[in-house]
Amino acid sequence: MTVVANEAAGSYHLLKVTPADGRQLPEMVPGQFAEVDVPDSKTTFLRRPISINNVDSADNTLWLLIRKTGAGTASLCATETGAKLNIVLPLGNGFSTAATRPLLIGGGVGIAPLLYLARKYNEKGVRPTLILGARSKGDLALIEEFETVGDVFYTTEDGSHGIKGFVTMSEAFTAEHDLIQCCGPMPMMKAVAERARQLGVECEVSLENMMACGLGACLCCVEQDNKGHNVCVCSEGPVFNINRLSW
């Protein structure tokens, strides 16, 4: 794939890529992810799993929102326009899109898959509610895009944007929704899952356990399910209904 744009988005980088041979991008389900090979890195070895932020079918471009967390993602964030990236996609199962009153909750760079998810709801005539949480205002990204596709509420830990605190404290976190769909840091997702149970609302979470292959072969990224079995996040997830998990 060819990088056609690398834009700063909050404290993240938004990479826009298109197939180098001009082929049409495959059909992708929101919540699926891509395994991106890190070019020219001295210290990294494995691909980096990055969630699908958006698919722009008019431009035939795929958006990847990337947070610099280590050498691999730093290298991806430094990619220049015109560079080629080797990407395997789409992987994993994805979010469901059958809800009529969905609440989408994202934390940090976990907001990434929610943009494409919200757009898919829009195609069905559904305008979702979103709660976007971050440490600080700078960690929120693509605000304009999110506000186009849904009704957005914000929480920041330092109070620099929206209410001060965590996503679970948002006024939008109510039992009026028929499905909560969440992606973010593990402690946040567990707190959201617990609150969703209290409210009696179905809840899906998207996990990002450390992966090697992304294909269900290496069995490294496992999470324990409700029967005590280890299941691969890459191939059986990354999206799970919380009732399927041990938490």
Added chain:
Amino acid sequence: MVNLNVNLGRLHLANPVLTASGTFGYGREFADFIDLNELGGFIVKGTTLEPREGNPYPRMAETPSGMLNAVGLQNKGVDYFIENIYPQISGCKSQVIVNVSGAKIEDYVAVCEKLAPLDKIEAIEVNISCPNVKQGGMAYGTTTDGAAEVTAATRKAWPRHLIVKLSPNVTSITDIAKAVEGEGADSVSLINTMLGMAIDVERRKPMLSTITGGLSGPAVRPVAVRMVWQVAKAVAIPVIGLGGIMSGRDALEFIMAGATAVEVGTANFIDPSVTVKIINEIRDYCERHNIADINELRGII
């Protein structure tokens, strides 16, 4: 036309490229990327008598030019394989080899006995070298007596080609290789992962739930090539080489060191179509160097 056919004793492979156990699932995970019929064969994941859940997460850590894993032989057991996987892959043109693991000698034997009636399975690879299980596994593979004991028992229970997979975590791998040869192994494969460890210094915690794990990838390749070279000179049975093979060039290193066939492991995680590329690169190399038969290159060092 280059001849890539090789024989491991009576086990015929259309080319020397196999996949390493635990890196290729049951094969079907890679069917979107390659035609499994093009491989010399594929070795399905470590199979035990009973299902195993493996070790707790986290089980993987990326390391320079490699990775540590501590999966711990998670698998659904031999009965699941026979009922659900075997019918799907028994029509495959390439060899399907089952990696057999166990905690006790009786478990290895029981798995062999269950697999013996499956005609398509012309070979098994007995794993005496997994570093990620508390009992069995590497415990058998690190002494000549232990390695000989498992080999002798599985030899009696398995009627066809018997590969024994050796651990590099030993003082003298040639002694272990000679011991398993003496008990009737038809070939040996080496190396399994090297015992390693990594620490997250910020959290001041080990990277793996099990603290130690198995290192694989190009980081181990020079060690693997050296061990294959030593073992190939020490035993008369064929040697299968593995350890960090990422390209045809890497595979040829093992072949020149004395390997009849190779297994590609960790590279499958980075490029799911790498195995077929490696076969093509070996063929291209032979054409470029006017080698009519891959067997001419074996053990030339």
